[in-house]
Amino acid sequence: MYAIEVERLTKIYGKGETAVTALSDATFQVRPGELVAILGPSGSGKTTLLTAIGLINEPTHGRLAIGGATIADEGWLRGLDLKKIRRERLGFIFQSHNLIPFLTAQENVMVALEINEVGRAEAKKRAGELLTALNLGHRLHNYPSALSGGECQRVAIARAIANRPQVILADEPTAALDTENGKNVMGLLKKLAVENHSAILVVTHDHRMVEGFDRIFQVSDGRIVGETGNAGSA
Amino acid sequence: MNLALRDIRYHRGRFILTSIGLGLLLGVVMSMGGIYRGLFADALAVLNSTKADLWVVQQDTNGPFAENSRIPEDIRYRIAAVPGVAAAAPLSFETLQIDRQGKPFRFFLIGYDLNGFGGPPAIIAGRSIRQKHYEMVVAKAMKMALGEKIHLGLHDYTVVGITGKIVSASGDPAAYVSLADAQEIQFQKDNDAIRNDRERIGANLSEIQILTPAQAGYLKQNVASIAETTHIVNTVVARLAPGADLGEVQERIGRWNHFRAISSDEQATILTMGMIQKAKMQLGLFRIILLVISAVIISLIIYTSTLDKIRVIATLKLIGSQNRVIVGMILQQSLLMGVIAYAVGWILISLTYEHFPRRIVLEPFDLQALFVIVIAICTISSLVGIRKALKVEPAEALGG
Structure with missing residues (x-):
């Protein structure tokens, strides 16, 4: 079973003469435990693909399945609770970490758990364990403003994996970090993909970080124009 | 969370x-x-502290708080004799502004019969007025000390007691003096005015040919004494006997010429609805x-x-x-x-x-x-x- 299945996924903004095709006929699958990159220049359709897989942006055509369950087939399937699917099956990592500034590191992780109906005590325990595992045990009660960029991104990763999602979507997770911190984050994502058996899809245009990926899809003008890596299909 | x-x-x-x-x-x-x-x-402080059921005032007026009302003091006896009236007491009201310690000082002067009712509700310091003249009880808000003197009209008045929060409808603190003092302060004319009035009365009477000089002199004396009298009050308040019918008493007094009887509730309405x-x-x-x-x-x-x-x-x-x-x-x-x-x-x-x-x-x-x-x-x-x-x-x- 694939963690992500994308089949002829297309996104068109606008209608008629003003219609713009941001993503065209994207087709690929990602297995659990795989770390996959979507690489391409600005405006190539990377983020459109990510937001479609992240259930934020409704695809115009094509099929999307998460963990074997079809979510979209020529548009969202009726009767689905997209928010529920997002909080249970997906984790997000952002370019600028997007930690909630008025919550401590531990609370930032707890909030994702509590939104997913995990009890407060359990959420606190799991958040503490996760952050400790990510070498942030001494930073549990610090606000994001007191953390370094690398530490913030690790807290964001902890938040993304807190609910043990099947898929983690990362939007330029190393763009705001220096090379060393960027490589640390990529190493961490790779480790998590293997340990948690999560599929990790990273959108990036940062060529410094391409080494650790299992597969890399090249995107240009809304199309997947190439694939490199060990295995996969396009 | x-x-x-x-x-x-x-x-x-x-x-x-x-x-x-x-x-x-x-x-x-x-x-x-x-x-x-x-x-x-x-607005209702003086009204409520008086604990009167009826306010008898000058005809076609709205009572002593809303407009000028002058009635003779001795009407109190006639009112007291009305069936159902337990007690009647004359009251005098006047807002005064004087200079005190170089600043304008405004207060509401209430004159009451020392043997009647309508005086200060409670004395919180000192004592109530015991002498008929030149003593006063002031509201705490006047910030006067016991023994302090204040010049009003022709005389000095000594503060002998302090009462609580009693103010006029316009918020001026109240001061109490005996009715006689209040009447003198309000109605006593100065000597020049008295002399002028007497001369005017005399001149008018001398033009009446049918009067002999003796008659004119006698008439002048009587007219002047009426004009100079201070036995005037602004209202006479009445308390009814238990079981008395307020409407009946009010109607009976209302039938008299020159007077109007206002119930306490009507007076409250005049004060609240009209004035504020x-x-x-x-x-x-x-x-x-x-x-x-x-x-x-x-x-x-x-x-x-x-x-x-x-x-x-x-x-x-x-x-x-x-x-x-x-x-x-x-x-x-x-x-x-x-x-x-x-x-x-x-x-x-x-x-x-x-x-x-x-x-x-x-x-x-x-x-x-x-x-x-x-x-x-x-x-x-x-x-x-x-x-x-x-x-x-x-x-x-x-x-x-």
């Missing part, structure tokens, strides 16, 4: 300052309500304006606070947060701000209301109603922020 409280904890300085500012505004709203109630209390209606409307309008200002301020604060949190809200939505979590965060902050501001306003007004120049009466009902209004305003104001928050797209969390 309560996100509203976490946000407030993090931005506590800003939140507390905002709440204090809003609290000051609500304190003013509370004081306006207190002033409004105080106007009522002030405009002030009531004015204060009511101020309260509404201040509440609207409070609503606008709360809306702006909540809206800008929501704008500050757009990325947080987008992130929460992206990670699957239910709308109720986001709505709850905004609504709770708004309500908490309202509650804290209300508490600040209440503490402020509770600590200061006794130091206001005019009486502030804080009625529990008014305070409770204001609390409900503040909560309603906070709820409605937060809708602006909630609307904005619900429009935020999760995709806004993406990008740099």
Whole structure:
């Protein structure tokens, strides 16, 4: 079973003469435990693909399945609770970490758990364990403003994996970090993909970080124009 | 996890300052309500302390508080003789403004019969008036000491007692003197005026040919004594005997020429509806304006606070947060701000209301109603922020 299945996924903004095709006929699958990159220049359709897989942006055509369950087939399937699917099956990592500034590191992780109906005590325990595992045990009660960029991104990763999602979507997770911190984050994502058996899809245009990926899809003008890596299909 | 409280904890300085500012505004709203109630209390202070059932005044007038009423003092005996009347007492009222210690000093002088009623309700220091002349009891608000003297009319008056919060309808503190003193202060003409009046009467009588000089002299003396009399009062108040019919007594006195009998309730209506209606409307309008200002301020604060949190809200939505979590965060902050501001306003007004120049009466009902209004305003104001928050797209969390 694939963690992500994308089949002829297309996104068109606008209608008629003003219609713009941001993503065209994207087709690929990602297995659990795989770390996959979507690489391409600005405006190539990377983020459109990510937001479609992240259930934020409704695809115009094509099929999307998460963990074997079809979510979209020529548009969202009726009767689905997209928010529920997002909080249970997906984790997000952002370019600028997007930690909630008025919550401590531990609370930032707890909030994702509590939104997913995990009890407060359990959420606190799991958040503490996760952050400790990510070498942030001494930073549990610090606000994001007191953390370094690398530490913030690790807290964001902890938040993304807190609910043990099947898929983690990362939007330029190393763009705001220096090379060393960027490589640390990529190493961490790779480790998590293997340990948690999560599929990790990273959108990036940062060529410094391409080494650790299992597969890399090249995107240009809304199309997947190439694939490199060990295995996969396009 | 309560996100509203976490946000407030993090931005506590800003939140507390905002709440204090809003609290000051609500304190003013509370004081306006207190002033409004105080106007009522002030207007009815003398009326209530007199504990009279009927106020007999000059015909076609609205009583001593609303307009000038002059009736002869001796009508008290006729009123006392009306079936159903237990007691009648003459009263004199006058607002005076004198210079005291180089500053204008305004007060409401009440003259009462030392053997009747209508005098100071309670003496909190010193004693009541015992001598017929030159003693006075003053309200505490006059800030005069026992033994202090004050010059009124032709004489000096000594403060022998202090009474509580008794003020006129216009808020001037009250002072009590004997009826004879009050009449002298109010009606006694100065010597030049007396001489002028006597000359004028004499000249007019001398033109009447049919009068002999002796008759003219006698008439002059009598007319002058009537013109110079000070045995005039502004009202005679009456208390009814148990079981007496107020309407019947009122009707009986009303049938007399030159007098009008006003019941205590009618007098209260004249005072409240006539004299303080405009002030009531004015204060009511101020309260509404201040509440609207409070609503606008709360809306702006909540809206800008929501704008500050757009990325947080987008992130929460992206990670699957239910709308109720986001709505709850905004609504709770708004309500908490309202509650804290209300508490600040209440503490402020509770600590200061006794130091206001005019009486502030804080009625529990008014305070409770204001609390409900503040909560309603906070709820409605937060809708602006909630609307904005619900429009935020999760995709806004993406990008740099």
